[in-house]
Amino acid sequence: MKRILVGIKRVVDYNVRVRVKPDGTGVVTDGVKMSINPFDEIALEEALRIKERGGAEEVVIATIGPAECQQQLRTALAMGADRALHVQADGVVEPLVAARALLKLIEREQPFLVIVGKQAIDDDNSQTGPMLAALWNRPQVTFASKVELSDGKARVTREVDAGLETLEVDLPALVTTDLRLNEPRYVKLPDIMKAKKKPLETLPLNTLGVEAKQQLKLVKFEPPAQRQKGIRVKDAGELVEALKKKGLI
Amino acid sequence: MAAKVLIVAEHDGTKLNPSTAKSVTCARGIQGAEIIVAVFAAKPDAVAAQAAQLAGVTRVLTIENAANEHALAAVLAPQVVAVAKDCTHVLAASTTFGKDLMPRVAALLGTAQISDIMAVESANRFRRPIYAGNAIVTVETDPAATIVGTVRSASFEAAASGGSAPIEKASVNVELPTHTRFVSVSAAKNDRPDLQTASRVVSGGRALGSADGFKILYSLADKLGAAVGASRAAVDAGYAPNELQVGQTGKIIAPELYMAVGISGAIQHLTGIKDARTIVAINKDGEAPIFEVADIGLVGDLFQIVPELERLIG
Known part of the structure; x- marks a missing residue:
């Protein structure tokens, strides 16, 4: 079956203003709204559009994390994914561990395309996609803003610092999504009901033969340095004077 | 063990990207490090x-290969791993180039990556921003x-x-994939x-109203010798091209x-x-x-x- 695998991550919702815990052991997540990482939502949307155009037969969604992640998998199923895989893991899952787990799912599901977000907005690592492509020994196209599939190949435009770069890769391949690839659809109520009946399989991380090894010790968390309070000026003339005083013009 | 840092140069075939010079400064924060570009x-x-x-910079290594004409992560990663064989650190700038390449290198090495290093506390302890910079985490790796x-x-x-570091040719004997091909790049x-890297940046938001509205910013920027951001x-909204985007998912700048x-x-x-300073x-x-x-x-x-600012700056 022509299958697309999409990886998603449960993260603190992008509208939440994150605060560091007073004891510096982490950030406050208790009682905070959690969502699908926005870039992963774009990844899922792209997979669904490819399927709707007839370019794929099945969209499988996967995540790695604690039991609560199933909320986000259900949301993904409501958006239109066909089935979900939940790799259960408690505690910190580093990108390399996530990539190793996703590789096991690739071996099982044999997708022709894997799509994930370019970064998760919690740890901002931007690593899992390329790590997975490396372990899989397949092409990667990161920061995609346009994906075109044709007969065993993908032509993908990516947003790079210089502008827009287009690469052609042989399938199977991995794509990571940038913001302007698409605008994800809204979930409708009837779809939420339907999603409850869609298959969701739970696989403990250790049954995949992947060790949840943490290589980086998180020593402490701190809030960022605050900027000094600034001044207000009345008009363009005062602004120019202020800039001159600072030696900036 | 003395630190030996490999920095993967970023360039467009003719010019070294200024971000590489910043990675060198980061590497100099690692005590006694030998720095190889x-x-x-x-x-x-x-x-x-x-x-x-x-x-x-202690030494520059050149790895000449027609396959390296365009920076393709899948092609570069195995070569970086081969060159980095006896290095303690492998660094690149956290640009779209480095973000594309380095996780691929880390995975081949089976090691965790530290993204967006903002401060070096020791050879194996670094600080980095998370949650869009709303928190700073100190991380430590196995030395x-x-x-x-x-x-x-x-x-x-x-x-x-x-500086005047010696330049040496390095040969790398690894099989390179052909599954990824460069097609084109369109730079504005x-x-x-x-x-x-600009020292002055004038940036516009949605209030500019249109791509046409952005023209007043370009005009002011030209007066100031500034770059334009958005x-x-x-x-x-389509008022400015994506490569001008400043922010968590765009460019992070310090003019x-x-x-x-x-x-x-x-x-x-x-x-x-x-x-940014001011x-x-x-x-x-x-x-x-x-x-x-x-x-x-x-x-x-x-x-x-x-427009008034532009006039007053003259």
């Missing part, structure tokens, strides 16, 4: 000569492992020039300073002067400008969050203020 290119000589001039990292350019000054024609909202015009100051935008905000809404971080704020109509 590796230039992967089809014709590496010109870029290698520039890298050799960076103060603090026995090869440390792979990307360097947040905005956090480091560029290494001075004036731009005579202005590069946004990533908020995500302005880019999403001497940042002028935010008609930008309300969403968290993700502020993340991209936190390290932030000027011009916005008609005096309650906009941008004023919380601005050194100089001016409440008013940007369509009047910007």
Whole structure:
């Protein structure tokens, strides 16, 4: 079956203003709204559009994390994914561990395309996609803003610092999504009901033969340095004077 | 074990990207480090000569191969791993180049990566921003492992020039994949300073109203010798091309002067400008969050203020 695998991550919702815990052991997540990482939502949307155009037969969604992640998998199923895989893991899952787990799912599901977000907005690592492509020994196209599939190949435009770069890769391949690839659809109520009946399989991380090894010790968390309070000026003339005083013009 | 840092040079075939000089400064924070800059290119000589001039660089290695004409992560990664064989650290700038390449390198080495290094505390302890810069985490790695990292350019000054490191050819015997092919790159024609490295940046938000509205910013920027940036909202609305986006998911910059015009100051935008020396905000809404971080704020109509500024600067 022509299958697309999409990886998603449960993260603190992008509208939440994150605060560091007073004891510096982490950030406050208790009682905070959690969502699908926005870039992963774009990844899922792209997979669904490819399927709707007839370019794929099945969209499988996967995540790695604690039991609560199933909320986000259900949301993904409501958006239109066909089935979900939940790799259960408690505690910190580093990108390399996530990539190793996703590789096991690739071996099982044999997708022709894997799509994930370019970064998760919690740890901002931007690593899992390329790590997975490396372990899989397949092409990667990161920061995609346009994906075109044709007969065993993908032509993908990516947003790079210089502008827009287009690469052609042989399938199977991995794509990571940038913001302007698409605008994800809204979930409708009837779809939420339907999603409850869609298959969701739970696989403990250790049954995949992947060790949840943490290589980086998180020593402490701190809030960022605050900027000094600034001044207000009345008009363009005062602004120019202020800039001159600072030696900036 | 003495630290030996390999920095993967970023370049366009002729010019060394300024972010590489910043990675060199980051590497100099690792005590006693030998710093090697590796230039992967089809014709590496010109870029290698520039890298050799960076103060603090011990050696420049050139890896000449027609397959290295365009920076393709899948092609470069196995070569980087081969060159980095006896290195303690492998670094590249946290640009789209480094973000694409380094996780691939880390995975081949089986090691964790430290993204966006903003401070070096020791050879195996670093600080980095998370949650769009709303928290800073200190991370420590196993000193026995090869440390792979990307360097947040905005956090480091560029290494001075004036060095004269020896340039050596390195040969790498690894099989390179052919499954990834470069097709094209379309860079906007731009005579202005590069946004990533400019000392002055004038940035516009959705309040500019249209791509046409942005023209007053370009005009002001030209007067100031500044680069032009844009908020995500302005880019999403099609007022400015995506490579001008400043913020968490765009470019993170640290100019001497940042002028935010008609930008309300969403968290993700502020993340991209936190390290600017002086932030000027011009916005008609005096309650906009941008004023919380601005050194100089001016409440008013940007369509009047910007042309007037241009006139006054003369």
